[in-house]
Amino acid sequence: VNNLVKEIFKTEDKLIGPLALTIFVWVFLMNSIDLLPVDYVPMIARTLGFEHFRDLPSADINVPMSMAIGVFILIIGYTLKSKGLVGFLKELTTQPFTHPLLYPVNFILELVTLISKPISLGLRLFGNMYAGEMIFILIALMPWWMQWALSVPWALFHILIVFLQAFIFMVLTIVYLGMAVEEQH
Numbered sequence: 001v002n003n004l005v006k007e008i009f010k011t012e013d014k015l016i017g018p019l020a021l022t023i024f025v026w027v028f029l030m031n032s033i034d035l036l037p038v039d040y041v042p043m044i045a046r047t048l049g050f051e052h053f054r055d056l057p058s059a060d061i062n063v064p065m066s067m068a069i070g071v072f073i074l075i076i077g078y079t080l081k082s083k084g085l086v087g088f089l090k091e092l093t094t095q096p097f098t099h100p101l102l103y104p105v106n107f108i109l110e111l112v113t114l115i116s117k118p119i120s121l122g123l124r125l126f127g128n129m130y131a132g133e134m135i136f137i138l139i140a141l142m143p144w145w146m147q148w149a150l151s152v153p154w155a156l157f158h159i160l161i162v163f164l165q166a167f168i169f170m171v172l173t174i175v176y177l178g179m180a181v182e183e184q185h
Helices: 002-008 016-035 040-047 062-093 100-140 144-181
Strands: none
Touching: 002 016, 002 144, 016 062, 016 100, 016 144, 062 100, 062 144, 100 144
16 A cells, blocks of 8 residues: 555655555445345344344445545645645636636636545445445345355455455545645646
8 A cells, every 4th residue: 555655646645555544444344244145234233123224334325425525625635735725726726728717617627626526436436336235135136046156256256346446445545635735737
């Protein structure tokens, strides 16, 4: 993780490496819950009194979006820390067009770019994990002989998906924070 952070995040910062590792482990563990048999966790939750329980946290839109909003707050914070308020506003208004009459257009374009980062980050994780959970549920609804034939290959493939989603969320966090501190040319 540290080598990846050094390649992507060009500025020296002691928070980015541990943050990236924490995000990776957190998302990986959340997504790994999906590898448990589909009925066990909800059955245990029902015995404890929770009638409606979603066992995979990242398949609920609230969890990935809240993580993405946390990354968005860090992006704003790092941008303000490295460029200041004036530099941040200048970044939002003076690019890609340099003519002062086009500053409002620049502002709208850059605002859409800025807001799309957490939305795409959260929706990517949610969509992929929700789809994976739906496939597990569809396999569980099949006859027992088809379940055995399909659940093992899908579970093996899903291990790769769980790892990849955690890795992608971590890398995009590093990239977005790296973009926040780099100088625009």
